Amino acid sequence: MDANTKTDAYDVIILGAGAAGLMCAKTAAARGLKVLLLEKANKPGKKILMSGGGRCNFTNMHCAPDYFLSANPHFMKSALSRYSQWDFIQWVEDHDIGYHEKELGQLFCNRSAKDLLNALLDDCREQGVDLHCDVSIEQLAIGQPVTVKTNIGQFTAPQLVVATGGLSIPKMGGSDYGYQLAEQMGLTVLPKRAGLVPLMFSDQHQKLFSDLSGSSVQAEVSAENAQSFTHQVLFTHRGLSGPAILQISSYWQPGESIYINLIPDYDFLANLIEAKLNTPQLSMLQVLQRFLPKRLAETLGKFISGDDLQRELQTFNQKQLAGLAESYTNWVLKPAASEGYRTAEVTLGGVDTNHLSSKTMAVKSHPNIYFIGEVVDVTGHLGGFNFQWAWSSGFVAGMSLKS
Ligand SMILES: Cc1cc2nc3c(=O)[nH]c(=O)nc-3n(C[C@H](O)[C@H](O)[C@H](O)COP(=O)(O)OP(=O)(O)OC[C@H]3O[C@@H](n4cnc5c(N)ncnc54)[C@H](O)[C@@H]3O)c2cc1C
Numbered sequence: 497m498d499a500n501t502k503t504d505a506y507d508v509i510i511l512g513a514g515a516a517g518l519m520c521a522k523t524a525a526a527r528g529l530k531v532l533l534l535e536k537a538n539k540p541g542k543k544i545l546m547s548g549g550g551r552c553n554f555t556n557m558h559c560a561p562d563y564f565l566s567a568n569p570h571f572m573k574s575a576l577s578r579y580s581q582w583d584f585i586q587w588v589e590d591h592d593i594g595y596h597e598k599e600l601g602q603l604f605c606n607r608s609a610k611d612l613l614n615a616l617l618d619d620c621r622e623q624g625v626d627l628h629c630d631v632s633i634e635q636l637a638i639g640q641p642v643t644v645k646t647n648i649g650q651f652t653a654p655q656l657v658v659a660t661g662g663l664s665i666p667k668m669g670g671s672d673y674g675y676q677l678a679e680q681m682g683l684t685v686l687p688k689r690a691g692l693v694p695l696m697f698s699d700q701h702q703k704l705f706s707d708l709s710g711s712s713v714q715a716e717v718s719a720e721n722a723q724s725f726t727h728q729v730l731f732t733h734r735g736l737s738g739p740a741i742l743q744i745s746s747y748w749q750p751g752e753s754i755y756i757n758l759i760p761d762y763d764f765l766a767n768l769i770e771a772k773l774n775t776p777q778l779s780m781l782q783v784l785q786r787f788l789p790k791r792l793a794e795t796l797g798k799f800i801s802g803d804d805l806q807r808e809l810q811t812f813n814q815k816q817l818a819g820l821a822e823s824y825t826n827w828v829l830k831p832a833a834s835e836g837y838r839t840a841e842v843t844l845g846g847v848d849t850n851h852l853s854s855k856t857m858a859v860k861s862h863p864n865i866y867f868i869g870e871v872v873d874v875t876g877h878l879g880g881f882n883f884q885w886a887w888s889s890g891f892v893a894g895m896s897l898k899s
Contacts, residue, residue: 506532506653508897509644513540513627515886516869517659518616523894525623532651533627540629541613542668552609554588555581556880557601563877564885565746567686571849572874572885579891581884591615602879638681638865655864655897659890662843662870663688670837674871675846681862684848686873690840691746694737695831702734704799709733711792715740716760722747726760735831742878745834746844756827759787765821772817776810780820783809800824842882846873856896857889866893
């Protein structure tokens with residue numbers, strides 16, 4: 497350590513200045529605790545800045561436990577009710593940050609995610625949080641006190657909060673530090689995988705659908721043992737993306753198929769039967785174009801129906817029409833893989849909630865250590881739920897730390 501390095505004692509050391517760490521830091525500091533917030537990256541809150549297309553979908557008005565995945569579906573209830581979406585919205589309003597609902601209860605900043613991050617940083621500054629970026633942790637000893645040796649000095653505190661996030665987007669700070677620390681402490685870390693992530697076609701499908709890149713369609717998508725999501729599906733040059741695909745990706749397991757209803761808003765079979773009666777000379781393609789964009793009808797129609805696409809409706813019997821309707825309303829597709837952590841919004845799995853108090857986020861076997869945010873096995877749907885979990889878990893930990 498050089499002459500400029502610091503050696504200091506705090507009430508709590510928080511690792512990770514992302515959404516959860518910042519919320520926890522400002523909450524604890526407002527209660528009078530001396531807080532040290534250590535961030536590995538050169539700036540705090542990088543994922544806040546890049547989220548929601550730069551406008552941060554910071555919460556969802558419909559937030560409720562049903563919108564989360566976890567091995568324990570009850571775990572998040574306590575934190576979400578102690579610090580709800582309405583509490584965060586109140587904080588946003590108190591800080592004069594303009595916001596709007598985009599759709600489905602999703603709230604975004606009017607101007608920029610910077611407004612939200614700056615407000616969090618202002619709160620931290622006003623409450624006296626000691627924030628340091630570009631920090632690498634060289635050694636961490638969990639004891640009483642906790643001692644953290646870093647490139648900028650050695651720090652001690654009776655309490656430690658781990659808010660180091662998940663593995664997604666390594667360039668933006670995604671790290672396995674929290675998981676490793678949990679394992680060193682003897683805690684179970686449940687299997688991790690990329691969530692809210694585009695799915696990739698097999699090589700064969702990639703070639704067949706290459707000219708669809710950029711097309712999108714409203715569809716209902718489901719996976720095995722999962723609820724379905726109805727929203728846009730976007731064809732990319734590598735596979736499928738768009739909100740419905742991102743949502744189902746959190747439920748999809750490698751090797752499984754997904755099921756896509758390309759015509760979710762109509763009874764397609766009833767429409768085919770009616771069209772056969774009224775316009776028997778129309779081809780299958782002509783009917784399909786009433787329900788799907790032209791490019792999609794042509795390319796997907798050729799893939800799904802083959803030569804039948806050009807056949808006149810009058811040449812199909814009832815059973816064949818039913819088969820055709822089924823193939824468009826339950827298109828079975830086996831993705832080759834997901835795009836992985838490189839583009840995933842979240843990491844599923846993580847620190848097993850059985851080890852944590854749902855009221856405080858403290859480790860039951862080590863009551864002076866807390867895990868909050870994405871590192872914990874709680875993952876939200878697309879739409880602002882993941883930030884709400886970061887705010888809620890950060891808040892309850894911040895309120896529970898001993899002064
Ligand atoms: C592209 C993208 C868009 C997203 N959009 C949305 C959205 O609009 N709405 C929504 O709800 N969710 C969104 N998410 C998810 C959301 O960003 C995360 O759920 C949320 O940031 C998790 O908060 P966190 O504080 O737990 O982790 P993070 O925000 O990831 O913060 C963890 C911090 O810890 C730091 N860190 C890691 N290791 C160490 C270490 N060893 N020492 C010190 N610091 C460390 C990291 O650098 C990082 O700053 C998006 C994610 C991505 C990737």
